């Protein structure tokens with residue numbers, strides 16, 4: 001639990017916020033603010049000074065104008081499923097959850113576009129598009145809870161992003177409110193940027209450039225044929241080499257996911273049991289989709305490659321129910337691991353795909369060195385690892401080992417030519433890792449770009465870029 | 478003045494400096510550091526620089542105190558076929574890139590107007606995509622990271638060399654389609670593909686209405702294609718419109734999709750071309766974009782394309798027009814007046830369709846700007862970004878119109 005934030009907003013501010021959104025949508029008592037002290041990351045917490053829940057674009061604009069006048073920092077929040085502490089607000093910052101702005105404004109099946117408010121839950125959009133034979137492709141494993149506003153801020157990915165691309169490939173236009181309360185219309189329904197590509201810049205800016213108010217996204221046709229294969233292996237190396245061979249063969253599966261033995265054990269012991277063989281060192285979930293003939297041809301080729309890399313068995317989902325069951329284990333893997341111990345660190349890093357075999361061995365070694373069980377469940381096709389560690393944060397010595405192991409894993413991924421995050425963002429959690437991959441000039445440029453949108457640094461302060469990297473900090477005028 | 482600029486450039490450039498045809502000094506740096514040294518100095522002196530690639534797309538006619546030519550940075554630095562990524566310097570031509578990649582059985586599915594003598598930098602700066610954008614997306618989808626020198630000589634790296642990455646803001650996006658206003662791209666990490674096992678190209682010719690109709694049928698049948706490009710009669714020489722359909726993938730997959738194209742078609746017949754003929758046709762489409770002084774692209778959805786093509790026909794003629802009837806987007810090449818462009822922009826803006834000026838002589842670019850009027854709230858952001866990446870406005874660019 002985070003220390004109680006005893007900063008009290010001045011009653012004038014609370015009253016002014018209440019006048020905009022209605023008093024019952026302003027939370028100022030500690031008991032009401034507590035639920036907002038964390039997101040999905042267990043290691044960080046801080047209680048916001050106040051929470052204000054607007055329900056319309058006009059209210060969001062008025063709130064930001066008011067906070068600008070009074071020079072108060074603020075943090076936008078979606079569903080709070082983020083895994084990098086991005087939606088945490090501390091000190092005198094006001095938290096602005098956007099969950100009440102949850103209308104799908106339009107779905108246009110002919111133009112294959114949808115316009116939505118930021119609080120729309122990801123899976124709801126695909127559900128709403130399905131009757132038209134369309135889907136919203138980015139599918140984070142948290143899709144039944146996370147919001148598209150949060151996805152935009154993090155540039156969220158998901159299993160099917162291997163073929164379909166991440167959030168940035170699907171957002172074509174945005175209406176954003178900047179921290180001074182002014183509006184900007186970025187992009188166009190087609191996706192042509194209409195100026196510098198500000199949509200591309202905004203996506204992944206982790207809530208530091210403004211609030212996405214209205215989001216226009218591409219919808220893509222549901223595939224006519226889907227083939228889902230499950231292959232199990234006696235060694236992790238065989239599984240990762242099979243991944244490499246599929247990628248190098250020029251096949252782009254819709255998804256190519258891997259789970260190791262620790263993860264399989266957790267899933268199979270949970271209510272999400274998917275029938276994965278528990279004696280396997282690793283399983284691969286390969287999904288191919290598209291037109292029937294190409295899917296059949298690719299499936300045959302993948303089958304061959306899996307066998308050539310010593311898959312012990314390759315199972316094909318015959319029915320939609322089979323397929324859903326195979327996926328359930330993957331999508332609920334974090335939940336299953338969460339039941340093993342009170343706390344779970346979900347790590348997120350990327351390596352070049354050819355480094356997967358060696359990096360997984362390195363991660364295993366690091367786990368043994370710190371006497372920790374690392375469960376790997378990840379997007380193997382794009383080299384996006386999730387080495388997860390179950391632990392109990394009340395044991396501070398254990399928590400310390402977890403932190404040190406996480407840092408070492410990250411260093412190994414960077415040394416392999418990778419990145420410190422593939423989809424969860426930097427937030428508060430990885431801010432200290434940023435200098436591992438960016439030099440000071442590049443970090444200073446990020447600070448400068450942030451100030452283009454937010455000269456006073458009031459939007460989601462103290463996230464993403466270490467403050468000492470900013471020029472105004474290094475070169476006091 | 479240029480004599481002294483020439484002298485100073487010689488002393489700091491660490492690379493060849495020559496006096497160009499019009500007496501303007503030309504620097505041909507061979508490293509990011511060399512560009513940084515030159516731009517840092519230019520920024521202090523208040524000089525203006527024109528950045529040139531191979532000079533095969535944008536006319537090299539913008540007034541400037543000196544020229545930076547990226548031809549000295551023409552290497553394919555690395556290709557990693559197992560990871561399907563490559564690092565390429567901005568002055569490398571598409572032809573060079575294709576050859577290097579082919580040696581590793583890799584492929585960069587970018588087929589921009591103008592053809593393969595263009596430098597990678599010019600393709601990135603103008604975000605000019607060709608027919609393959611139907612399957613493989615806009616130019617930005619191929620770029621994983623960049624090294625950029627800012628107008629005041631800072632070397633900034635963004636993104637990385639892995640296919641998925643959200644560390645830090647995505648500054649790479651600002652460079653792609655930034656028309657050189659936000660820095661000089663020196664190097665890019667690209668996402669490449671394995672060379673497909675099979676490719677096929679089929680064409681149908683006929684009236685505009687017939688082909689628009691065929692394309693709609695193909696779209697509705699959700700046939701998995703690599704491109705679906707409509708070309709005007711003038712573009713390919715002749716009196717009929719042409720619909721070019723490409724498929725890539727496994728041999729059985731490609732054969733099946735082409736069969737479906739033929740069975741879905743109604744009233745048009747699709748003729749298959751052999752590999753040689755197919756690549757000649759693709760080259761002709763790309764080259765045609767140079768057959769006129771001005772190239773425009775309209776960001777229109779496939780569903781809105783028939784209307785937009787009509788409007789263009791009624792106002793400035795169809796000329797050399799091509800349209801992606803799947804991904805959307807229309808390219809038009811000809812010789813319009815500035816007033817035409819302004820009027821069309823005005824008209825298209827009501828339909829939320831931007832009209833981007835991709836290529837034109839400097840005077841034209843300066844008068845109408847690459848983008849015309851921005852949407853609400855964008856102008857101040859674009860201006861502040863420009864000042865952030867190029868505080869002294871050293872880099873000559875027409876991202877804003879003069880009026």
Ligand SMILES: Cc1cc2nc3c(=O)[nH]c(=O)nc-3n(C[C@H](O)[C@H](O)[C@H](O)COP(=O)(O)OP(=O)(O)OC[C@H]3O[C@@H](n4cnc5c(N)ncnc54)[C@H](O)[C@@H]3O)c2cc1C
Nearest residue numbers: 078079080081082086118141147149150153156157207212
């Ligand atoms: C079990 C589990 C599985 C997950 N799987 C995946 C996965 O597969 N792929 C993946 O990418 N992520 C995954 N995540 C992480 C998380 O779900 C995503 O980062 C998601 O995008 C966060 O959305 P949210 O609505 O919860 O946002 P929050 O956590 O509430 O906020 C995230 C960030 O977005 C900002 N923000 C929120 N709304 C707006 C807005 N309208 N405008 C501007 N900024 C805004 C916040 O300030 C914050 O910085 C997973 C999380 C969990 C718990």
